[in-house]
Amino acid sequence: MRIVGGKVIVCSPGRNFVTVKLETEDGIYGLGDATLNGRELAVASYLGDHVLPLLEGRDARRIEDIWQFLYKGAYWRRGPVTMTAIAAVDAALWDIKGKALGVPVYQLLGGASRDAVLVYGHASGGTIDETVDAVGRYVAAGYHAVRAQCSVPGLTDTYGVGRGDHYEPAVRTQLHEPRWSSTRYLNFVPSLFERLRAVFGPDLHLLHDVHHRLTPIEAGRLGRALEPHHLFWMEDPTPAENQESFRLIRQHTTTPIAVGEVFNSIFDCHRLIEDESIDYIRTTVVHAGGISHLRKIASLAELHHVRTGSHGATDLSPVCLAAALHVDLSVHNFGIQEYMPHAADTDRVFPHAYRFEGGVMYPGDTPGLGVDIDEELAATFPYQRAYLPVARLTDGTVHDW
Numbered sequence: 001m002r003i004v005g006g007k008v009i010v011c012s013p014g015r016n017f018v019t020v021k022l023e024t025e026d027g028i029y030g031l032g033d034a035t036l037n038g039r040e041l042a043v044a045s046y047l048g049d050h051v052l053p054l055l056e057g058r059d060a061r062r063i064e065d066i067w068q069f070l071y072k073g074a075y076w077r078r079g080p081v082t083m084t085a086i087a088a089v090d091a092a093l094w095d096i097k098g099k100a101l102g103v104p105v106y107q108l109l110g111g112a113s114r115d116a117v118l119v120y121g122h123a124s125g126g127t128i129d130e131t132v133d134a135v136g137r138y139v140a141a142g143y144h145a146v147r148a149q150c151s152v153p154g155l156t157d158t159y160g161v162g163r164g165d166h167y168e169p170a171v172r173t174q175l176h177e178p179r180w181s182s183t184r185y186l187n188f189v190p191s192l193f194e195r196l197r198a199v200f201g202p203d204l205h206l207l208h209d210v211h212h213r214l215t216p217i218e219a220g221r222l223g224r225a226l227e228p229h230h231l232f233w234m235e236d237p238t239p240a241e242n243q244e245s246f247r248l249i250r251q252h253t254t255t256p257i258a259v260g261e262v263f264n265s266i267f268d269c270h271r272l273i274e275d276e277s278i279d280y281i282r283t284t285v286v287h288a289g290g291i292s293h294l295r296k297i298a299s300l301a302e303l304h305h306v307r308t309g310s311h312g313a314t315d316l317s318p319v320c321l322a323a324a325l326h327v328d329l330s331v332h333n334f335g336i337q338e339y340m341p342h343a344a345d346t347d348r349v350f351p352h353a354y355r356f357e358g359g360v361m362y363p364g365d366t367p368g369l370g371v372d373i374d375e376e377l378a379a380t381f382p383y384q385r386a387y388l389p390v391a392r393l394t395d396g397t398v399h400d401w
């Protein structure tokens with residue numbers, strides 16, 4: 001089953017997406033998400049200029065061999081651009097294999113380990129009252145797990161607080177540089193969760209994303225302050241370039257810790273996992289080398305009581321979400337899946353078999369990943385340059401966004 005063609009499709013139905021389409025001599029094609037928020041065209045070039053020409057004529061069934069060929073064969077290893085490009089090819093090959101064999105991808109990964117995939121939604125508000133209302137709307141919609149983010153009094157712009165229904169941090173027109181104060185944040189956040197727990201009772205899973213803003217000892221303080229409110233997890237408490245820094249957080253709190261949405265390989269998290277200093281690993285199909293590499297991370301995590309909690313924001317396309325759901329359904333140590341519904345135009349460009357129902361999701365039983373792309377419609381939404389914000393402290397110092 002030779003690969004006879006491939007293309008990179010860049011479109012912006014509500015936001016930018018990069019998609020790889022690989023075609024085989026049998027007429028079967030596969031899709032892979034290659035979207036790297038704010039750096040989309042770098043991956044498109046990596047794929048179009050350097051990877052696709054190498055795939056022509058290769059056997060599409062040899063997924064692991066092609067993965068190793070692209071990883072070791074580039075000589076220059078890892079990094080978000082490389083690993084996103086490899087991920088897209090990998091997902092497309094799993095899609096092709098599923099279609100060729102007439103089975104959904106999760107069946108190729110060992111079959112379902114559970115009935116459905118638990119997901120969490122994103123609630124946010126400008127005040128605690130608004131955030132309570134937003135969480136209430138998710139509960140009413142059937143969610144069992146909700147991430148809560150709230151504007152911090154005294155700061156004009158807080159990570160994770162939506163403008164309207166859809167939270168979308170990338171901005172098209174200008175480089176956005178909101179100001180940040182960890183002092184104000186740390187003084188405020190425990191009161192949000194005290195209120196949410198009082199309103200919603202003990203059973204609702206509550207999550208929170210710190211988004212890399214704190215030092216390890218500040219994160220330890222926050223985790224400890226949140227302990228009475230039993231969070232499902234505290235996400236990205238500190239930047240993770242230094243994996244050892246999570247030991248300090250761990251020593252100071254029993255609040256579960258999740259990290260990994262920006263990781264691109266197992267080498268970004270093997271110490272975090274082996275030290276058992278985290279509880280959830282958030283690596284995703286699109287940014288961590290595809291389904292093949294994500295399974296290796298999940299297997300290492302399984303040895304160390306670490307469960308999966310894949311990133312699933314709207315900048316990960318429906319192709320990635322589908323791939324994530326196939327992995328989630330199959331790995332034994334699944335924890336939870338992040339879920340932000342895409343914009344209506346995105347869903348029209350990417351018709352899909354997956355569905356949300358009663359707080360859980362199902363990948364569906366369509367052979368392959370179960371997602372298609374309407375290329376004609378996609379062409380009506382051309383790429384628009386967009387960037388993520390850059391955070392600065394109140395004195396102007398660049399900080400982690």
Ligand code: EZ4
Pocket residue numbers: 037169209211261311312313314315338388
């Ligand atoms: O900031 O996907 O948990 N979700 C997140 C997201 C990320 C964006 C970055 O592209 O942290 O909102």
Ligand code: CO
Pocket residue numbers: 209211235236261
């Ligand atoms: Co996050």
